[in-house]
Amino acid sequence: MSPVPPLTRILVVDDEPDIRNLLRLCLVEVGGYGVDLCASGPGALAHLETGRPDLILMDVMMPGLDGPATLAALRDRGLGTPVVFLTAKVQDAEVAALKALGALGVIAKPFDPMTLAGDVRALWEAHHG
Amino acid sequence: MPPPPPEDPARIEPPLDEAALRRAILDGAAHAIISTDPQGIIRTFNPAAERLLGYGAGEVVGRTTPAVFHDPEEVARRAQALTRELGRTVAPDFEAFVAKARLGLADQQEWTYLRRDGTRVPVSLSVSAIRSAEGALAGFMGIAEDLTRAKADRAEADRLLRDLEHLKAALDAATMISVTDAGGRILEANPLFCALSGYGAAELIGQSHRIVNSGHHPPAFFKALWDTVLAGRVWRGEIRNRAKGGRLYWVDATIAPLLDRQGWPTTFLALQFDITARKEAEAALRASEESLARAQAVAHLGNWDLDLATGRVGWSAEIYRIFGQAPGSFTPTYERFMAALPPEDQVRVGEAVRRSLEEDLPYRIEHRVLRPDGEERVVLEQGEVFREAGGRPLSMVGIVQDITERRAVDRLKREFVSTVSHELRTPLTAIKGSLGLLTGGVGGELPGLAKELAATAQKNADRLLILINDILDLEKMETGRMAFDLKDLPLHPLLLQATEDLRGYAQGFEVTCELDPTPADLLTARATVDEGRLLQVFGNLLSNALKFSPPGERVRVRLLRTGRRLRVEVENAGAEIPVSFRERIFHKFAQADGSDSRQRGGTGLGLSIAKALVERMGGHIGFESEPGRTVFYFELPEVAP
Numbered sequence: 001m002s003p004v005p006p007l008t009r010i011l012v013v014d015d016e017p018d019i020r021n022l023l024r025l026c027l028v029e030v031g032g033y034g035v036d037l038c039a040s041g042p043g044a045l046a047h048l049e050t051g052r053p054d055l056i057l058m059d060v061m062m063p064g065l066d067g068p069a070t071l072a073a074l075r076d077r078g079l080g081t082p083v084v085f086l087t088a089k090v091q092d093a094e095v096a097a098l099k100a101l102g103a104l105g106v107i108a109k110p111f112d113p114m115t116l117a118g119d120v121r122a123l124w125e126a127h128h129g
Numbered sequence: 130m131p132p133p134p135p136e137d138p139a140r141i142e143p144p145l146d147e148a149a150l151r152r153a154i155l156d157g158a159a160h161a162i163i164s165t166d167p168q169g170i171i172r173t174f175n176p177a178a179e180r181l182l183g184y185g186a187g188e189v190v191g192r193t194t195p196a197v198f199h200d201p202e203e204v205a206r207r208a209q210a211l212t213r214e215l216g217r218t219v220a221p222d223f224e225a226f227v228a229k230a231r232l233g234l235a236d237q238q239e240w241t242y243l244r245r246d247g248t249r250v251p252v253s254l255s256v257s258a259i260r261s262a263e264g265a266l267a268g269f270m271g272i273a274e275d276l277t278r279a280k281a282d283r284a285e286a287d288r289l290l291r292d293l294e295h296l297k298a299a300l301d302a303a304t305m306i307s308v309t310d311a312g313g314r315i316l317e318a319n320p321l322f323c324a325l326s327g328y329g330a331a332e333l334i335g336q337s338h339r340i341v342n343s344g345h346h347p348p349a350f351f352k353a354l355w356d357t358v359l360a361g362r363v364w365r366g367e368i369r370n371r372a373k374g375g376r377l378y379w380v381d382a383t384i385a386p387l388l389d390r391q392g393w394p395t396t397f398l399a400l401q402f403d404i405t406a407r408k409e410a411e412a413a414l415r416a417s418e419e420s421l422a423r424a425q426a427v428a429h430l431g432n433w434d435l436d437l438a439t440g441r442v443g444w445s446a447e448i449y450r451i452f453g454q455a456p457g458s459f460t461p462t463y464e465r466f467m468a469a470l471p472p473e474d475q476v477r478v479g480e481a482v483r484r485s486l487e488e489d490l491p492y493r494i495e496h497r498v499l500r501p502d503g504e505e506r507v508v509l510e511q512g513e514v515f516r517e518a519g520g521r522p523l524s525m526v527g528i529v530q531d532i533t534e535r536r537a538v539d540r541l542k543r544e545f546v547s548t549v550s551h552e553l554r555t556p557l558t559a560i561k562g563s564l565g566l567l568t569g570g571v572g573g574e575l576p577g578l579a580k581e582l583a584a585t586a587q588k589n590a591d592r593l594l595i596l597i598n599d600i601l602d603l604e605k606m607e608t609g610r611m612a613f614d615l616k617d618l619p620l621h622p623l624l625l626q627a628t629e630d631l632r633g634y635a636q637g638f639e640v641t642c643e644l645d646p647t648p649a650d651l652l653t654a655r656a657t658v659d660e661g662r663l664l665q666v667f668g669n670l671l672s673n674a675l676k677f678s679p680p681g682e683r684v685r686v687r688l689l690r691t692g693r694r695l696r697v698e699v700e701n702a703g704a705e706i707p708v709s710f711r712e713r714i715f716h717k718f719a720q721a722d723g724s725d726s727r728q729r730g731g732t733g734l735g736l737s738i739a740k741a742l743v744e745r746m747g748g749h750i751g752f753e754s755e756p757g758r759t760v761f762y763f764e765l766p767e768v769a770p
Binding site: 112 | 556561562565566571594611612
């Protein structure tokens with residue numbers, strides 16, 4: 001059993017500025033992680049040319065390049081960064097479809113802000129456990 | 130061949146013998162001829178008299194008339210009549226026959242002869258005096274003609290005449306009769322013609338029928354009429370006429386030309402029946418049918434009927450139009466109807482019709498119709514079986530309504546609701562998140578009142594989220610976009626788990642929540658369900674029961690079997706459900722009292738979601754309520770062990 005690698009830096013991708021800011025507060029203030037923010041899929045791809053986050057927390061529904069398409073583009077570029085999706089669509093079938101794309105997990109929107117960081121951490125540990 | 134014999138010299142005619150001539154006349158005469166001497170002694174009685182009366186000449190010659198073949202009463206009546214006529218006494222004897230002849234007056238009289246066989250025969254008897262060249266009275270001669278045949282002919286003629294009079298009276302009472310000359314001028318008009326046309330006979334005679342022309346028919350109509358009757362044929366048709374004063378009336382007219390020997394019409398006989406009432410009834414019926422057809426066109430609704438004995442199908446015009454066909458362009462049949470449906474709809478509709486016939490229940494089903502041009506319409510189809518007293522189905526009647534536009538509007542409405550709900554979620558996520566961080570102390574410790582206010586805001590944000598999720602769930606179910614993960618599962622463990630899960634929630638209402646002991650044979654009884662959805666249904670019913678239970682009461686849950694179905698009941702104490710509310714209890718946002726949602730919590734969608742979920746799993750949901758006790762239940766088909 002390999003030790004769980006440290007989780008220190010998270011890239012948040014969401015087109016809604018208030019949600020982005022809220023996610024930042026949840027992850028920084030409650031979780032104590034380092035956070036970078038992107039407003040779109042292409043923005044995230046540009047950020048990843050230099051940035052090296054441990055995990056990406058990304059909204060599914062975004063105009064233009066949506067979450068799953070962004071994930072596919074990442075993988076095309078050989079980037080294996082784990083992705084956790086945020087979505088309002090939480091039916092079992094949809095969650096299964098997102099996981100099949102290679103997502104680490106899915107967190108439902110609206111989320112509980114006090115437990116979000118913990119939930120992300122749990123997914124991270126389950127992935128490396 | 131022998132030569133003809135030489136002519137016999139004896140055959141040369143002698144001079145005419147007067148006596149022989151008289152004899153021949155008497156013998157050959159068709160009438161009975163009886164002669165007497167001046168005193169009435171019968172002298173001759175010819176063969177025709179013998180045939181008429183049945184007596185031989187030998188039996189009567191030499192006897193005095195009135196002989197055996199006269200009726201004494203008739204002779205007496207004749208004597209009285211002659212006494213009055215001649216002004217002197219005529220005795221009821223031979224004088225009754227010859228009184229006038231003696232005076233040189235013609236005397237032809239009807240008498241009755243009594244035949245030898247007792248039958249009576251009417252005769253016309255002429256009596257004349259026979260006088261010598263010097264004028265001396267030599268006797269009398271009576272010539273009698275048998276009137277039997279003439280009398281019968283007269284009686285027949287009288288009967289025919291009477292029949293004709295009756296016929297004419299009947300015709301006069303029933304029909305308008307008029308006669309015109311060849312030029313169309315009215316010669317006669319019966320009282321009924323006058324009564325209906327409003328004109329007196331004097332106003333009509335000499336006029337043409339144009340006097341009642343209403344202008345309704347084109348000139349060609351009357352030209353065809355005249356062409357027909359002038360050609361010697363009978364014309365028959367319906368004419369709209371105008372009476373004096375403007376009143377319009379309809380007649381069924383038959384116009385017959387009366388032809389002369391050369392075949393030319395001399396007069397025209399017109400028989401006309403008043404059909405105004407029928408025409409008005411027809412017009413009223415037509416108007417009513419037209420208004421029905423217009424109403425059907427406006428409603429996009431057609432009606433049909435099916436005769437189950439003959440298979441004959443009737444469609445109103447609107448059904449043809451809904452099916453994209455010209456009204457009446459073909460004879461509808463059940464097969465033709467089915468052929469216009471997509472195959473999967475044919476199966477569903479066929480099943481609904483079959484079940485309706487078997488179970489004697491009306492059916493109501495939505496299906497698609499493919500028009501010949503490829504356009505697809507959505508229709509609502511309803512039908513019902515009519516049976517004779519014995520229960521044998523006679524016919525089906527129903528309606529088809531085009532609800533394509535309504536369905537499109539429904540879809541837009543659902544899409545709108547769906548879009549709005551999704552859009553609401555984003556700001557709500559931000560609100561809920563911010564409030565969560567605030568109350569979590571992320572923004573620093575909140576003063577007491579601020580904490581309370583933030584908690585209120587958070588609670589209501591939660592409620593709003595539940596509402597939005599409910600709306601989206603319903604929308605997904607209505608559009609069939611909710612995925613169901615159906616498995617054959619035992620219900621008892623699920624109920625046990627759900628009852629346990631809600632125990633804490635129940636404590637908040639000061640109500641206890643218990644699962645009645647499940648019968649041993651039901652512990653493993655299974656139904657085909659989506660576990661999560663079933664728990665959602667159960668949670669809805671249970672939380673409803675908790676909310677409406679008075680504090681201190683128990684909510685009881687039990688699993689039963691009814692026939693081939695498993696039945697889950699949730700019973701609570703408390704007020705009876707108002708009767709006025711029962712019908713819409715499963716409707717969206719239906720709450721008995723508008724204030725309930727605030728008092729009791731909940732979105733008003735729980736029961737409609739539960740109903741939709743149960744029905745999607747092939748089940749049925751319902752309730753029973755009485756004062757002090759309400760039971761909500763759902764039933765699901767049991768999976769055979």
